[in-house]
Amino acid sequence: MSTAQTDTLARLFATVESRKGADPETSWTARLFDKGPQKCAEKFGEEAIEAVVAAAVNDRDNLVYEAADVLYHMAVMLAARDVSLQEVLTELDRRHGTSGIAEKASR
Numbered sequence: 001m002s003t004a005q006t007d008t009l010a011r012l013f014a015t016v017e018s019r020k021g022a023d024p025e026t027s028w029t030a031r032l033f034d035k036g037p038q039k040c041a042e043k044f045g046e047e048a049i050e051a052v053v054a055a056a057v058n059d060r061d062n063l064v065y066e067a068a069d070v071l072y073h074m075a076v077m078l079a080a081r082d083v084s085l086q087e088v089l090t091e092l093d094r095r096h097g098t099s100g101i102a103e104k105a106s107r
């Protein structure tokens with residue numbers, strides 16, 4: 001992944017965060033925030049299922065499209081619960097270099 005693409009994710013999360021308190025008439029994200037954190041979580045779940053279906057039937061183009069929806073709706077869900085991208089990346093960094101098997105055993 002290029003640095004520019006890492007920036008894409010950071011920019012998406014920053015844009016989503018900036019929509020808190022924005023006008024729901026002009027911002028789709030503000031409209032989702034207005035519906036509350038539970039609805040944002042539900043929306044994420046729906047998008048995840050659509051990505052699962054695309055993967056299961058091997059619809060590659062749709063999987064790319066749905067995965068983008070999943071990342072957007074994950075950003076909205078996390079922001080609705082005041083969890084930052086930084087916190088998630090820090091958790092991933094903590095796991096880096098540790099085997100998934102060791103990680104599972106530590107839980």
Ligand SMILES: N=c1c2ncn([C@@H]3O[C@H](COP(=O)(O)OP(=O)(O)OP(=O)(O)O)[C@@H](O)[C@H]3O)c2ncn1[C@@H]1O[C@H](COP(=O)(O)O)[C@@H](O)[C@H]1O
Pocket residue numbers: 012015016019026027028029030068069072
């Ligand atoms: N990545 C996205 C993004 N992906 C999907 N969507 C919106 O999600 C909607 C589609 O959701 P669905 O397919 O579930 O349709 P729906 O009408 O919700 O369907 P149901 O509620 O009936 O299930 C579309 O109208 C899209 O506008 C997004 N809206 C915004 N973004 C990003 O967020 C930024 C800020 O957007 P605004 O908040 O609108 O300014 C944008 O610049 C984009 O970068």
